[in-house]
């Protein structure tokens with residue numbers, strides 16, 4: 001659809017110009033009387049402004065060069081502005097379709113020459129569904145995920161930050177009783193922090209520990225799939241409780257496909273949050289954002305390095321937007 005605006009002395013003149021340029025099928029969208037341009041306008045002269053639309057491209061008019069910007073041109077300027085924002089978001093690693101959707105939701109009046117801050121505001125707004133924010137702890141917070149992704153480290157960072165910030169001591173439960181040293185690592189952190197610690201090696205011990213340990217309780221699990229019999233029973237014990245929030249811990253370097261597989265593998269654990277670790281090693285988290293949006297699972301924490309406790313951040317909308325636009329958060333903001 002091609003739009004063009006005409007200004008002529010009379011309606012008849014304007015209609016003739018439309019027919020000559022856009023053909024007999026052109027559609028007149030609006031007409032109005034306006035102050036004439038130039039000297040005639042200064043003398044109080046009036047003229048007709050007519051807007052018309054046609055299916056076919058406009059024929060260049062060499063007889064009457066219209067000084068008014070045409071609406072079609074204005075449209076394409078807006079498209080170009082969307083293209084530019086899309087390109088910025090793609091450069092940040094967001095998949096093209098998602099980048100374009102977000103660019104389109106950028107306020108129309110701020111599209112041209114959009115600065116990074118305004119793009120971050122739009123990102124923060126559009127991605128709020130996958131941000132857990134500064135929510136209070138559930139009585140039982142469980143961390144599951146494949147081996148070596150940073151479950152124990154994440155728990156230690158959370159407990160240490162809470163201790164430092166609010167003097168709150170979160171209790172720790174090690175349900176990873178199958179590997180020598182696995183529980184000891186968590187026990188050591190609990191000792192340092194003066195936190196209550198318990199360990200569970202069997203599903204019975206696990207159920208007892210969930211009831212008897214103080215809350216909020218952070219639960220570390222074995223880095224194995226819940227399809228293992230013992231882990232399965234433990235997850236079943238958790239599934240019967242309403243006071244549990246389960247976080248799936250995934251390295252930020254995971255591909256979208258692998259993340260999908262992890263969600264399937266840990267489906268029994270019913271994760272309702274995702275912790276991304278190793279952001280310090282990832283170029284972008286754009287593809288994972290897409291997976292989380294599709295599943296509507298919010299991000300709870302970002303792990304940004306090996307240092308306990310500073311390399312952990314609660315995921316708020318501005319924090320997520322900062323990371324996506326390549327502006328990393330420094331220091332603890334949990």
Ligand SMILES: Nc1nc2c(ncn2[C@@H]2O[C@H](COP(=O)(O)OP(=O)(O)OP(=O)(O)O)[C@@H](O)[C@H]2O)c(=O)[nH]1
Nearest residue numbers: 147148149150151152153223277278303304305306
């Ligand atoms: N670079 C980087 N390393 C991390 C991060 N989080 C954890 N690590 C490191 O990853 C390694 C494994 O961390 P753990 O916390 O033991 O991982 P886990 O998931 O508990 O491992 P398993 O108990 O064996 O399943 C350690 O060397 C951590 O220091 C992170 O955000 N960035």
Ligand SMILES: [Mg+2]
Nearest residue numbers: 151152182223
């Ligand atoms: Mg561990």
